[in-house]
Amino acid sequence: MHFDAFDRYHEKESFIHHLDPRVKVVITVIFIISNVLLPDGAWLAFGMAWLLLLAANGYSRLGLGYTLKRSLIALPFALIAITVLFSIPGKSLYEFQLLMWKLTITDAGLLRFESILIRSWLSVQMAILLVAVTRFPDLIHALEHLKVPAILTTIISFLYRYLFVLTDEVFRLIRARESRSAAATGARSGGGVLWRARVAGNMAGQLFLRSYERSDRIYNAMTARGYSGHLYTLNPHEMKSNDYFTTALAIAFIFMTQILGRL
Amino acid sequence: MHYSPEPLHIPDGFLSLAVSIVCWVISAIVIGMAISRTNKSLGEKQIPLMGVMAAFIFAAQMINFPVLGGTSGHMLGGALASIVLGPWAGMLVMTAVIAVQALLFQDGGLLVMGANIMNMGLVTAAIGYGLYRSVSSQSRGVKLAVAGVAAWLSVMAGALLTSLQLWLSGTSELTVVIPAMLGVHALIGLGEALITVSALGFILQTRPDLLGDGSDSAKASRNWVYVGWAVALVVVLLSPLASADPDGLERVAIDMGFIDTGLSAPYEIIPDYTLPFLGETPISTIAAGVIGAVVVGAILVLLGRGMKAKS
Amino acid sequence: MPVTHITNQFATPECDDNVLMVNELRFSYPDGHAALNGVSLKLCVGDKVALVGPNGAGKSTLMLHLNGILHGQGDIQIAGKRLTRDNLPLIRSMVGLVFQNPDDQLFSPTVFEDVAFGPLHMGLPEADVRARVDAALEAVRMSGYRDRLSHHLSVGEKKRIAIATVLSMNPSLLVLDEPSAGLDPRARRTLINLLRELPITMLVSTHDMTLVKELFPRTIVMDEGLVVADGLTGDILEDEALLTAHGLEKP
Amino acid sequence: MPVTHITNQFATPECDDNVLMVNELRFSYPDGHAALNGVSLKLCVGDKVALVGPNGAGKSTLMLHLNGILHGQGDIQIAGKRLTRDNLPLIRSMVGLVFQNPDDQLFSPTVFEDVAFGPLHMGLPEADVRARVDAALEAVRMSGYRDRLSHHLSVGEKKRIAIATVLSMNPSLLVLDEPSAGLDPRARRTLINLLRELPITMLVSTHDMTLVKELFPRTIVMDEGLVVADGLTGDILEDEALLTAHGLEKP
């Protein structure tokens, strides 16, 4: 079983793929901050932000709709914001009866709801784009360059490496459980919820022990190659003029979006 | 089987910049403390251990069990991580897990990552470890029972914090979000408790040596017990109050100055968030955001330096 | 039971009571990779059959279909019952699937709990569960290990317990995926003797050609999602051209 | 180099320049289990030696001593240098240890980072590191894999990269723990050819007696923490009594 499906990187030849990962991380974060700062109902600015996304999609040769297709992940969470439809005072648009409550959708409420969704949807797309055009190890290097403490980036790079190994293990455990989840004719099968939860907990415990012992073996393998408490890495990236130029251009564009959103 | 998003992971766009930054600062400070503490007690083995344990938590979150009609329960893991690794290492491990979920799977946003780390990594670890620690010399049954309660409370604490952040951001109405989040997570928390307890039971049975008394000094662990119980107490007291009388909670918040103008002005929650000399313009909001970000960055850099100097 | 093995490369034996019948099974993984391209085979009661082929031939994928963990197109019948979504739990009690790594199979702290999982899930009364656990452990010669912690067993012991975890469900068909991988010669010998003695129909995938030669009268060769040969082991192992073509070696 | 192999069960070869000399090594695990009970052996430059024995014989434990991951009582010398706490980093650059599971050995996200790990921790300048990585990947015929992600590789490919991770440290002695476990016949063949070509002294633990016969002129048999035989592979494989006594089989 392979969990390659976890990898979100899309190998393509494009200048965006070749940008320094720092540049991509910084632009992504600024873009997301900018979205959050845009006022409710700044349609023009939202449109401009999306334009930037479309352009980035296009330039990275992923196809214009690439991030769009995958951007629904945050949608279920929107449920949580639904109350603003009714709670913000404004002109009544629509009234209806839900069980014992009389609910009124207001124009201000609708505006706010839509704006929250659009901000989130734009931000998620940018994040999707970031990992589609940057290999995850390069992303980790970018975090190192951006002075995220070494201990965190190290944990993250181990996490990334062993994510695949351990999710494979989990998957095989679940398979083994499934293949013995049998029934006999005439009897009620499945056991109680508590028993099933206990089995799941046992699987977690089993996985913990195996992970723990694996970390011991990894430590041995590291020691055997000279590790003695301090990790050294080569710095594989260098900012080129191209990188500075793209950063400046993107920031200028995002700044213009902000101004447009507030006119 | 696919990677499935979790209800507690807030995406970008749902929290205001102010709330996001405040949460980032708080989380960064706690993470900084965690880094300097783990550095002090850091055996060489600790690095691969924490790395693999982070992968373990990630993978363990995918172990589910059927509950009713197609729904299934699973685990967040904050309490378990801190019980088996100690509070500081547990926090770092959870931070890495949440960061990878946001970076690689867009499960949870980047700007709101501070909030997500706080809700699912820091508070859960504090409650889990604090409560478990207070009974670590008791019998196996007591330990497991308390671990279960701690796991349940850790999920409730995360849900409560998430609700408050959403409300402070003007994304959700308190009267709805608190009962809804707490109601749902009271059930999710049961799954967390059940899995945590039997996973711990498994470890206690097969490798009890791994759950030894830890390397914490007596004083440090007493402090954790206080912190853990204090956070737990807040959850226990605040949750029913908030569910029963959210309006009351809102009033208290207004009285205490958290909220001046109510929900319609989500950017002004922190009274002096707008900078006086710039006036109440969008520019001043941006400037404040930038300053916030610089502060966070500076803290991270300083912590990074401190760490290097020590190692 | 009279089992007629035909050395014709695409022949399957004729018998009155098939334990397993697979007909034109096709399956592609979600990523589009076609792992099975029309596999057909039959097993008679009492057959012990080796399934060989290079890495990626589709052996494990086929095995995962036999108790409905994967669902492809085509027909699968176990002891005359068609495998459908509705009778999945029943089929699972009839097909005992043992995976390569016993650590995946053993997820409970004690040997007893693991062997009891299947019967408990089937909803059997407690006395029956205990009787089945005892019988299964007896069959793999591990009666003394009932209350041991699985975690502390050697690989060879774990392998035998893993087999017990499906024997306790009284399966009509035992399906083993690479049972001898990672065993030292002695443990391997013990396993071979155990498999020889078990009076159950079995289908065993392996890269261990010595095992094939010693244990299985009949061999099925798979490559690229197809059955490329099916016949008496002796004949297949003599067919150098066939072996080389599919990345295999004579023992 | 004249290497005299003596088939006497406790003889070790005589030569002028020993790459490895172990003298009366004893070690007990913290739980009190005595895993090594006085092991002595010598390897000459260019020797390729198989280390066989049943599960639990102490093979892996011995290997972990050879570059100081475990410390027992007794003497270990690598190329004439005694292994002490002080020269540990030097010794580690001379002894390349490859563990059984390549997933434990390859702990970095990319192949390059993994192969560079050893040279980087030896404190070499960047240009040297890059040159060594290239040479090591070249040696295992994996030059094209520099920037690949480790988790995308097949087991056979991972195995070869694992060997490259220690070759990049230019070791005088290569120590491999069960290199062929879990490989299919084709991948195993590739590995055998690779090991045959590598011009380095090596000590290889394995349960794969065919590998032993094909690749190693000399074999050391361990059991219960002791060397019980050391001699020409041909002689040892003929000694049925010896093999049976220590749970081994003729290939």
Ligand SMILES: Nc1ncnc2c1ncn2[C@@H]1O[C@H](COP(=O)(O)OP(=O)(O)OP(=O)(O)O)[C@@H](O)[C@H]1O
């Ligand atoms: N989850 C998956 N997603 C996509 N492709 C897969 C998946 N699992 C297996 N495959 C592919 O399907 C094909 C058949 O794989 P399978 O595991 O059945 O082979 P196998 O004969 O068991 O090989 P081995 O001897 O290595 O165990 C291979 O090409 C494999 O890469």
Ligand SMILES: Nc1ncnc2c1ncn2[C@@H]1O[C@H](COP(=O)(O)OP(=O)(O)OP(=O)(O)O)[C@@H](O)[C@H]1O
């Ligand atoms: N960490 C440990 N703690 C206690 N005992 C151990 C530990 N590791 C190994 N042992 C024991 O030491 C003995 C030697 O183990 P070792 O792993 O060296 O055997 P081996 O010859 O490599 O076996 P295999 O062929 O199974 O790899 C065994 O009895 C084993 O149970």
Ligand SMILES: [Mg+2]
């Ligand atoms: Mg397979």
Ligand SMILES: [Mg+2]
């Ligand atoms: Mg070993």
